[in-house]
Amino acid sequence: MQNFWNTVSKYPIFIAGVILGVLLNALKPLTPLMQRPLTAIALLGAVVAGFTCLSLTLRAMLGLNPI
Numbered sequence: 001m002q003n004f005w006n007t008v009s010k011y012p013i014f015i016a017g018v019i020l021g022v023l024l025n026a027l028k029p030l031t032p033l034m035q036r037p038l039t040a041i042a043l044l045g046a047v048v049a050g051f052t053c054l055s056l057t058l059r060a061m062l063g064l065n066p067i
Contacts, residue, residue, distance in 0.1 A: 030043060
């Protein structure tokens, strides 16, 4: 039984590594765009707009009260 819990305890580290790897590989193509101020501002605006859209959509779908 100890071997089972030892194995299960390794899964959170594996999941964190996978998530970190996906994020790093997703952000790597965007780093050249951060060199120029105009594209950096546009990229930052697109990210903020995307999170805002996702947040508002999920709130509407789940019926949560707006803050």
